[in-house]
Amino acid sequence: MKKSDWWRGAVIYQIYPRSFMDSNNDGVGDLRGILQRLPYLQSLNVDALWISPFFKSPMADFGYDVSDYCAVDPLFGDLADFDALIKAAHKAKLKIIIDQVLSHTSDQHAWFIESRSSRNNAKADWYVWADPQPDGTPPNNWLSVFGGSAWQWDSRRCQYYLHNFLSSQPDLNFHCKAVQKALLAELEFWLLRGVDGFRFDACIFHFHDAQLRNNPPARVADTTSVAASNPYGMQQHLYDKSQPENLAFLKKIRKRLNRYRATSIGEIGDDDSPKRIAEYTEGGDKFHQAYSFDLLTETFSAAHIRQRVEIMESQFAALANPGWTCWSLGNHDVPRVATRWGKGRAGAPFSKLMIALQGSLRGSVCLYQGDELGLPEGDIPFELLQDPYGKTFWPEFKGRDGCRTPMPWHIDAPFAGFSGTTPWLPISPEQQALSVDVQDKPRDSILNFTRRFFAWRRKNRLLVLGDITFLPAPEPILLFERSGNGEKMLIAFNLSANEHRIKLPKQWQNIATMDGHGLMGGAIVKQYIVLQAWGGYFGKIE
Known part of the structure; x- marks a missing residue:
């Protein structure tokens, strides 16, 4: 394997920075907190760190609503902190992958503020604007992932704008060449700072159908990528995402990444994710690899896991130059695997088995912070809920806060050693009991199993590339x-x-x-x- 192909079969550790380590005692994790914990991260025998968004943002969706792609939000530090983290991580032989949220921005982004100011300004077509239907209703039937119509009325332009997520997250218009050029420049800003790659959030949402055609009803409602109570799953999403024009833009991204020998991971949660992953990674000129929500489901059985992996493999087998997949059992959007699949009853043996399973499938590994400790889902009461998605669908769907609770570092320290003050989300006693200091020494702990297994995996190339x-x-x-x-x-x-x-x-x-x-x-x-x-x-x- 070429040195530049380090990503193939790599173990990538996802850090949700708000909840990893708070260095300045404001209750929220930050970049200096990650820097402080680099020895711990190095001990896990992972190859790369994927850091969820830390860009300037009003935090309506906790960083996935970017108001400045080239600035660190003061909540997390500044560019000097990021540069220090890059330097230290590389010295520790850890790659740095950062999130890029290109499909949409915050409504506080300067681009959107200008775009909404009139119909004839320089950025008037940088976002997806459309006139109402004759009766004043939205342009079509597209739905937001977070509930309700995907269209928001704007009284300044007297038009609707598209938002596939929150109404404060307007979608960029990728049919506009100036938008593509501007986003590629944002990528280069971070490439010049030394990042080793990007994880592209919601990458199937880059383009929309220019004719704004209605989505047809789903043949079978999707309850895999969204909650059963969410009407989003009732449509076939033929026109609001995964448009063919996206492939040409992904090739532009790949060319830019190749200049810096940087890598890419696409997040793909589509009606047919394996097919889309194959399409978005084949040929060596688009994404290097991608991951889906296929193993982030409620369904847990040997048959289900085998079926999802075999379907993915069959998609690759049909291609002359297939891509690569990255398997994840947990992330910041789904309930913890110890609760979702283990039902909170299986304990350490289950969590160890999940580490081994994830590290034994063909593909790369994306390990979510805290899964190396076997953390269960946090139970967040409604009055402490932060996630707008959860507030909309409560109580049938409690949102994503339960998997985003802070890392427990010390069993006897206030707030589990994460912060010196009340953290943005509570840490439950069950989670604190699994703290890093409790698991650091015992050989049979989940943490030490994780360290040992990934060290062993590195030496067994069949598990990495076979x-x-x-x-x-x-x-x-x-x-x-x-x-x-x-x-x-x-x-x-x-x-x-x-x-x-x-x-x-x-x-x-x-x-x-x-x-x-x-x-x-x-x-x-x-x-x-x-x-x-x-x-x-x-x-x-x-």
Whole structure:
């Protein structure tokens, strides 16, 4: 693998900066907090840090509503803090990937303020504006992900503007060449500061259908990428996202990144995510890799995981020059995996198994902060809720605050050592009990398993770059091979709280058990793989 291809099979650790570490005791995490915790991050044996938005913002959507792409919000520090973090991370041999939210800005961005001022100013067509229908209603039936119409009336221009998320997040008009040029310049600003790549948020929303055609009803309502109570899932999103014009813009992004040998990850939550991921990464001239919400679902079974991975692999197999995928079991938008899949009852063995599972699939790994501790979902009462998405759909959907609660660093310190004052979201006793200092020394902790497994994974290139082939196995067993360069590895996972045994495949009769990964609970007994509750097994042909 070329040095420039470091991203292929890498382990990427997502930092939600508001909740990682507060260095100035204002209750909100910041860039200097990340800098203080670099030794901890280095100890995880990850390859890169993805930092969620820290740009200047009114924080209506906690940084995903950018008002200045080239400034650090004072809440997080300043550009000098960012430069110091880049320098220190590179010294620690950690890459830095930052979020880029190009599809929309804040309504406080200077571009939008000018655009909405009249219909004939220099930036009049930088956002998606449209006249009302004759009866005054919105231009079409498009819906916002966050609820209600995707159109907001503006009394200055007497037109509607498009917002796929909050009404304070107007969508940029990518059909305008000046917009594309300006956004590419924003990327270059950070490339010149030394970032190693970007994670592109909501990248399928860059373009809209220029004819503003209505979306048809969904054949089956989408309850995977949005809550069942959200009407957004009732449409086929044929015209408000994933438009063909986006591919040409992604090629422009790739050319700019190639100048700096920087990488890219696209966030793709579409009606058919595997197909879109294949399309957006194939050919070596668009995104380097992408990830979907396919394993960020409520559904948890061996069959579901196998199906989602095999569908993704089949999409790649049909291409002459396929791209790459990045698997994630958690992020800042979905309930914690320990709660969502583990139901809060499975404990440390479950969390260890999820680390091993995520690190054993073909693709890169995106590990969300706190999952290396096995953190459960935080239970946030309505009166402390911050997320506007959750406030809209409460109580059927409680929003995203539960997975965004601050990192617990010290079990006995006020506010778990995250801050010297009340943090922006509460830390529950269940989370504080899993603090870093509690798990730092014991060899059998989830944290030390994570460290050990990713160190072991680095040495086993089949797990980083090998092909994947699933073998027949009954529920709840996930059984597959990783192969390449004449070598094969057999992997078995028991996705249940009961012991299971399966017959060793015929071609694996001379198997040698592998160790060093730290996962206990799997052994060969008389031609059977015996797996304890939440157990896993790794083996190779002797």
